Amino acid sequence: MTAPAVPQRLAAPEPGWTDTVDVVVIGSGIAGLTAALKARELGTVLVVTKDVVASGSTQWAQGGIAAALSPEDSPEEHLQDTLVAGAGLCDPDAVRALVTEGPDAVRDLIELGARFDTQANGEISLTREGGHHRNRIAHSGGDATGAEIERALVAAVKRLPDIRLIEHALVIDLLRADDGAIAGVTLHVMGEGQLDGIGAVRSRVVILASGGLGQLYAATTNPSVSTGDGMALALRAGAKVRDLEFVQFHPTVLWLGKSAKGQQPLVSEAVRGEGAFLVDHEGKRFMEGQHELADLAPRDIVAKAIMRQMLAGGKDHVYLDARHFGDEKWRVRFPTILASCRSHGIDPVRELIPVAPACHYSSGGVWTDLNGQTSVPGLYACGEVACTGVHGANRLASNSLLEGLVFAGRIATHLGKGLPELREPAEDTRIPGLVDADVVPELQRVMTVGAGVIRSASGLAEAGGALGKLIEQPAGEPGTPGWEATNLVTVASALIAAATVREESRGSHWREDHPDRDDQHWSGSLDLTLFADGERARPGTDFVPQSKENRQDG
Numbered sequence: 001m002t003a004p005a006v007p008q009r010l011a012a013p014e015p016g017w018t019d020t021v022d023v024v025v026i027g028s029g030i031a032g033l034t035a036a037l038k039a040r041e042l043g044t045v046l047v048v049t050k051d052v053v054a055s056g057s058t059q060w061a062q063g064g065i066a067a068a069l070s071p072e073d074s075p076e077e078h079l080q081d082t083l084v085a086g087a088g089l090c091d092p093d094a095v096r097a098l099v100t101e102g103p104d105a106v107r108d109l110i111e112l113g114a115r116f117d118t119q120a121n122g123e124i125s126l127t128r129e130g131g132h133h134r135n136r137i138a139h140s141g142g143d144a145t146g147a148e149i150e151r152a153l154v155a156a157v158k159r160l161p162d163i164r165l166i167e168h169a170l171v172i173d174l175l176r177a178d179d180g181a182i183a184g185v186t187l188h189v190m191g192e193g194q195l196d197g198i199g200a201v202r203s204r205v206v207i208l209a210s211g212g213l214g215q216l217y218a219a220t221t222n223p224s225v226s227t228g229d230g231m232a233l234a235l236r237a238g239a240k241v242r243d244l245e246f247v248q249f250h251p252t253v254l255w256l257g258k259s260a261k262g263q264q265p266l267v268s269e270a271v272r273g274e275g276a277f278l279v280d281h282e283g284k285r286f287m288e289g290q291h292e293l294a295d296l297a298p299r300d301i302v303a304k305a306i307m308r309q310m311l312a313g314g315k316d317h318v319y320l321d322a323r324h325f326g327d328e329k330w331r332v333r334f335p336t337i338l339a340s341c342r343s344h345g346i347d348p349v350r351e352l353i354p355v356a357p358a359c360h361y362s363s364g365g366v367w368t369d370l371n372g373q374t375s376v377p378g379l380y381a382c383g384e385v386a387c388t389g390v391h392g393a394n395r396l397a398s399n400s401l402l403e404g405l406v407f408a409g410r411i412a413t414h415l416g417k418g419l420p421e422l423r424e425p426a427e428d429t430r431i432p433g434l435v436d437a438d439v440v441p442e443l444q445r446v447m448t449v450g451a452g453v454i455r456s457a458s459g460l461a462e463a464g465g466a467l468g469k470l471i472e473q474p475a476g477e478p479g480t481p482g483w484e485a486t487n488l489v490t491v492a493s494a495l496i497a498a499a500t501v502r503e504e505s506r507g508s509h510w511r512e513d514h515p516d517r518d519d520q521h522w523s524g525s526l527d528l529t530l531f532a533d534g535e536r537a538r539p540g541t542d543f544v545p546q547s548k549e550n551r552q553d554g
């Protein structure tokens, strides 16, 4: 196994204060705030968020939220499109829950105050994105859907003083009782009066809603807070993660030059949904003939087609042509993208938009059942941090906001049957460790080269070796940069392990040394956990491809 061992828990000073609540929610995007709003009826709720409340990925979502809201559409058709995009790895029961409960969940959001764009007759305007055969994407402010949803949820939470919200609070590790069940969290709070510094919050339940892992890569659409914290916390607490090798690269991210790093501006799929198309450097369309939906094929297919164009032509981007929209359509329908292009000197009304794939979304994450329960009693997960089985090997566009909404609601419904008892945290005998905060840029480079869009056994082995060396670098004092770096390294190691084991290409996992999808051996999901390995812990899996014998026969 090429994936290096990582710290068993984070090195941090002892907690200086304690508090007790019924439910701790980690994260303040659509999943976390929905969970908090619903769980408040069951007991005391504390939401902790690492930066300010609206700093996560929800705020940045452009295209919209998918749901069968039109009379011409049906949950069954939404289910079919989701299963096809997921390339054989979706859990059909999870997808059914998503598509059947989705329309009412969106109506509840509207009831709460979220405003979606409407047509002249007052009906919600619905558009299309990659992989959808119907117009079913509701949007707000043209292309600012996430910001409107976040605004409505934050306003609702702030109207309810019984939900406590602590900003600038990074969860260090999960507390567990002697029987392994959740007993609370340890966290670091910056500047909250009495709750300043390191503390312990005891709770009956912890809900992870802390978002994704985009900062593992040099270029991503994710904000700087997306450092895989929830996945790392869960792994260190013994939880199972699933499908971690399926990292989605969004096909059309504004290309800002070779050396662009960190969060990059998205050019929503909805732009193609409204008629834009991809062209190469000669202005020739290249998606026609590659898939029946051409430029609106599922995201993995478009991203691969772009990568092939780039590799064949020795280029680092292609172009999106939406000049035919004209000035007014650009201003009304895509004001955010128009402003972002113009701020980088590109006028999409008159010019082609340079685009290239960049890391966008983790389809895998902390495994949950249909009620959002992880494999650790008392630990729940929803939103991007979770793997509910909805996305399989490739998420269908605009299913992520819906998943956060629906599965946060399912967690609350499940907890409504009875909260677990408050447990005494056990003594933590695991060996603490910390990674040097300065390794992050090199980690991002290594992951982009070896575990990015195109992978191979040798590239992954090199990435694993390089990561192992970064882990050995002497670390500084405990603090947010070092804790985030350790979380990134932990998730990177697990991702490399998963991507190495899956010797096929499927969905967003592209192995150039195993270029075909292989249903005979790899039609199952891959689960990983951390196993103690000396003073550290190493990701491992029990997944066995159907059989060696079959593989030789096949």
Ligand code: SIN
Binding pocket: 061, 062, 063, 064, 267, 268, 269, 270, 361, 396, 397, 398, 399, 400
């Ligand atoms: C987009 O607007 O293209 C992103 C939508 C998504 O990631 O689902």
